[in-house]
Amino acid sequence: METDTRDGPVTKANVTMPETQTTPDQRTAGRASTKMSATDLNLWYGETQALHGINLDMPSQEVTALIGPSGCGKSTFLRCLNRMNDLIPQVRIKGGVALDGEDIYDPSVDVVQLRTFVGMVFQKPNPFPKSIYENIAYAPRLHGTGTSRSELDDLVESSLKRAGLWNEVADRLDTPGTELSGGQQQRLCIARAIAVNPEVILMDEPASALDPLATATVEELIHELKDNYTIVIVTHNLQQAARVAGYTAFFHMGQIVEVNDTDTLFTNPAEQRTEDYITGRFG
C-alpha cells in the first residue's frame, strides 16, 4: 500500500471506518497480544527519507518506549500511528500500520474516528483555553458519545479520576485549564485523551516539560493506565523509558536498531549501537 498525501491530507469527508471496526467492543473482542504493528514502514518528507523499513509490534496493554537521538525518527514514527503525519505536506508513506490487524492507512478508514481509538498526548501540555470541564467534555460532545449534561458530568468525573486529577480539581471545574500547574495540565491532557475511550495512547515526551515530582506523578499514571490502554511513549529520558516501559525500541537514523524487553535492553543490549547510546558513549 502506498499513501501519498501530497494532494492534501485525508479528511473525514472522504472516508469512514470499515464496518467491522465501528465499535470498540467489536475491536476488543478480536484483541490479540499485539495491539498495533508497523510492517516495513517507510516515510519520506519530500525527498528525504525519515523512516526506513520499520517493523515493530506494540503489545496490548503494555507500555512500549521509543528511544533514540534527536532526528532518529521516533516522533515521526509515533505520529504515523494515528496518522498525524497526514497533516504535514509532502509526506509520503509506504508500508503498513495495523491496529488490531486492520490497516489504518486503508482508504476506507475515517481518520477522525481513528484518532478516537488512538489518542495523543504531546510534550508541552496543551489544554484548550476553556474550563477544566470543557477540556474533557469537548471531544465527547463532538463525537456524540456524551450528549446529556449528566452523561457529560459522569464522563468528566471518570476521566479526571482515571487521570488522577479529580481530587485536585473537583471543586473548580469551571476554572480555565490553563491555570493549572504544568503537571496538572499534562494530566488534564491525558484525561482529555481518555475521555473519548481510546484503546491506544501515544505520548510524545509527556514529562519533558515537568519537574521531577510532576514527572513521577505522570509516570505513575502511565503505569496505572497500562492496565486498560496500550501506550506508546517517545522519551529522551532513558531512565524514564526504563521506569515505565515493558518494551523499548531503539531508533537510530530512521531505523530500529533493537527492540527488546526493557530489562534486557538496559542491562544486556544485543547491538553495539544500542550499548553506545544508552551508556552515553560516542558510538
Added chain:
Amino acid sequence: MDKKTFTQHISQQYNEDLEHIVTRVMTMGGLVEQQLEAALEALVDGDEQKGEQVVTSDYRINAMEVELDEACTHILARRQPTASDLRLIMAVIKAITDLERIGDEAERVGRMALHLLDEDRRRSPMAEIAALGEQIKGILRGALDAFARMDSEQAVRVAQEDIKADAQYDSIVRNLVKHLEDNPKSVPPVLDIVWATRSLERIGDRSRNICEYVIYFVRGKDVRHISFEQMAEEATGDRR
C-alpha cells in the same frame, strides 16, 4: 580490561570515575594476594611475624571495601549506569565483597598459624596443605587477572582449577580425620589445621565467584549456581 570500557563515554568525568573504581579493585586484589601469601608463609613455615602481620593488616582491606562501595553508590546515584556500565558496577560491588571475605579467610589462616607455632610441622600433612596453598594462590591470581582483563575464557579456566582444589581439600580433610582417629589426643591442633585448610578452600570458592562476575560482565549471563559445563558454555558460546 579493554580500554574502551572507560574512554568512550561522552562524559570524561564518567570515564575517570569508572577507571578509578577498577584501579582500586585491582589495588584491593593486590592487598588480598599479599595477605594470602603472608598467611601461607605463617602456616607452612611457622613464620610468626607473617602471622602477626596478616592478623593486624586485614583492616586495610575492609577499609577499601567500604571506600569502593561508596564510590559505586555514587556512580549509581549520579550516572544511573546501563548495559555494560551497569554490569561493571554490579560486578565490582560483588567482587569486592568476595575480596573482603577472602581477606577474612586469609586472616583466619594467619590466626590458626599462630596457634600452631609450637607444633611439629612434620606430623601434619603440611606438604599437601602447602601444595593446596600454592594452588589457591594461583586461583586467586587467575581470578584477579581475569577481572583485570575482563577475560571470560580465563575465568572459565580458573573455575576449573577451583574444582581440582576442592578435590585436593577433600583428600586433605580425609587424611586429617584418619589422623584424628589414630591420635585422639591431637584434636586441638588438628582442628586448627582443618580450619585453616577450610579457609584456603573457601578462598578458592570466592575466587571462582569473582570469575562468575567476569562472565556476567562480558556475556551478560548470570552463571552462578549452575554446573561447570553450563558455565563454560555460557562463557564461550554464542552471545545469545
